[in-house]
Amino acid sequence: MTLQVPDARPEEVIALDHPQSGLRGFIVVHSTALGQGAGGCRLWTYEDDEAALADALRLAEGMTLKNALAGLPFGGAKAVIRRPEGDFDRQAMFRAFGEAVEALQGRYVTAEDVGTNITDMQNIASQTAYVAGLAKQGGRAGGDPSPWTALGIFEAMKAAADHGLGSGVAGLRVAVQGVGNVGEGLCALLAEAGAHLVVADIDPRRAERMREAYRAEVVGIDAIAETNADIFAPCALGGVLTPDSVSRIAARVICGGANNQLSSPDVAEMLMARNISYVPDYVANAGGIINVSAEYLNEEADQVRDRVLAIGPRTRLILDQASAQGVSPAIVADAAARRIVEAARAVSA
Structure with missing residues (x-):
């Protein structure tokens, strides 16, 4: 996949292309100034690769701003996956995505976004530890953001x-x-x-x-x-x-x-x-990324509530x-x- 990247000045743009599973899209790490790039994985129908990349660039920059204002120890990143036409093996696709996340060695931490769910996150987690949005356990932060x-x-x-x-x-x-x-x-x-x-x-x-x-x-x-x-x-x-x-x-x-x-x-x-x-x-x-951050850092659910209430x-x-x-x-x-x-x-x- 060869594309011209718009001048959004991200730190890193990774093209995802795994024909065996149907995975096609992008991971954009906009900034790691505050820490690992963190942001959700979106599954959506895009007209073409250029539209998917443009969305990923905008969303990743937005995550940098969001995480900074929320006081989180994370930079901004985002992934977008082009939804395949017709039937596809969802488990295989998200496991392949997990492999791509793992290959970044922690520069990107993924989570739920539009079109993805906890099951998808669990499939990603089978391949990498750099994921949040998994099933909630006890009083710990986590679960659906x-x-x-x-x-x-x-x-x-x-x-x-x-x-x-x-x-x-x-x-x-x-x-x-x-x-x-x-x-x-x-x-x-x-x-x-x-x-x-x-x-x-x-x-x-x-x-x-x-x-x-x-x-x-x-x-x-x-x-x-x-x-x-x-x-x-x-x-x-x-x-x-x-x-x-x-x-x-x-x-x-x-x-x-x-x-x-x-x-x-x-x-x-x-x-x-x-x-x-x-x-x-x-x-x-x-609020969602505050919960994701707390889950990834193994914090308590009460800490999430206090930080979310501070948005007001x-x-x-x-x-x-x-x-x-x-x-x-x-x-x-x-x-x-x-x-x-x-x-x-x-x-x-």
Whole structure:
């Protein structure tokens, strides 16, 4: 596989090509300034290798920023695997992926992401120790990271609602785009807190479950961004915040779990111009990698909870600083994360 790597300046790009198992994709190690590169493994249908690589590069850089702001002793990395057409041997493919991770000798620690699950992680673990997201044991950290991701988003959302709307989430209309593992967990927390839910998902069965469980209003996937709501929570794939969609968003706060929500950096400025309070995705959705980090370091589940709850105050600090400086929260968060990485790089140099 020969491709031109865009100028995203990652430390390492590894092409995955194992025809016997159907494995094809990329591992991108963006930065190891703070420690081993850590980030999930995504299984998705991409149009071509270039699209898969572009996604891996964006996601890996996002992991560098996310891990830095969360105070984790890890750098940023990501893997994307192109989902084979038709039937394929999932066990064989993820074991082959595990071999590729092992070959990096610890420069990359993998975990669950979109399209992968605990069973996949167990197959990877049969070939390498550089993996987290395995079945939880006793009071130790581990298991499905989705509930922790949802809790972190919920804490960030409460901080953003207080900052941007001057209220808690009780009684607010929250539009949740994507009700997979993370989105469903977020809906449960919001419903318990007294929010009114509007949901959309490409799988109508998942949306219907939210209607039955939480009396959520169900709308079409193309209508959710512009539905009448106080808060918009993108929890599906990235790139949903575009110049076109931003012009139609009714919500005053945006806070969700999807990675790379902005289609371009300019969109953050457009949100600011419309007086929409935006929580950068890697600030809000760090709960999952906090759990992965704790599992890999053999820490306690209580430690995970304390760190995830800290996402709320961190979000409020970023929003307050952005307001005081008259800039987008994305600029404040990005600058803070990059300062942490550069300081670590200077020390190691």
